[in-house]
């Protein structure tokens with residue numbers, strides 16, 4: 516789940532609702548810029564059972580920028596695929612130093628296949644196929660890019676983000692996504708915990724929407 520609010524307390528409150536229903540809590544870029552590493556430290560202490568991704572979208576000084584976040588308990592940090600290859604290598608190297616993972620975000624990368632092959636050779640742990648919020652506002656989706664990146668079969672995990680909602684979870688899993696990111700579909704829902712449970716259930720291939728939770732909901736609705 517992507518936490519994209521700027522408000523510290525609201526972010527912790529939302530994480531408290533969704534944490535039991537998701538594997539990874541993602542601190543979104545605006546959120547980490549606004550709140551800083553203290554928010555990571557707070558979430559790390561409160562949610563020992565969730566992985567935490569810090570969406571740094573690093574563009575320079577990869578090793579130097581990401582190291583304090585891995586030290587503070589981040590499991591995954593992101594670095595921009597448009598960054599210099601040395602910057603990307605820096606984040607991969609520091610992730611390896613702490614036994615963690617680096618995610619290379621393909622947002623705005625022109626030749627996504629070429630960059631994916633290049634960073635896979637460097638040992639990238641996760642490739643992020645990502646249609647950002649501004650691109651979504653212009654009507655773009657991540658589906659075609661996901662198909663392209665998955666078809667490379669490089670043995671690197673693929674994450675997809677960009678307006679994913681219950682109706683599109685199966686499509687992205689079938690297209691090869693190992694990690695499904697949802698932000699607005701959860702925090703914009705009337706019941707974020709239920710939305711998180713439904714999306715997780717769908718992503719993990721449950722047979723009914725939302726697994727047992729969704730089934731019970733349907734039964735009593």
Ligand SMILES: O=C([C@H](O)CO)[C@H](O)[C@H](O)COP(=O)(O)O
Pocket residue numbers: 517518519543544545570646647648651676677678679696697698699700
């Ligand atoms: O990464 C994101 C965005 O660039 C701001 O940081 C979002 O968290 C990501 O796109 C997931 O959110 P939704 O698109 O709302 O599902």
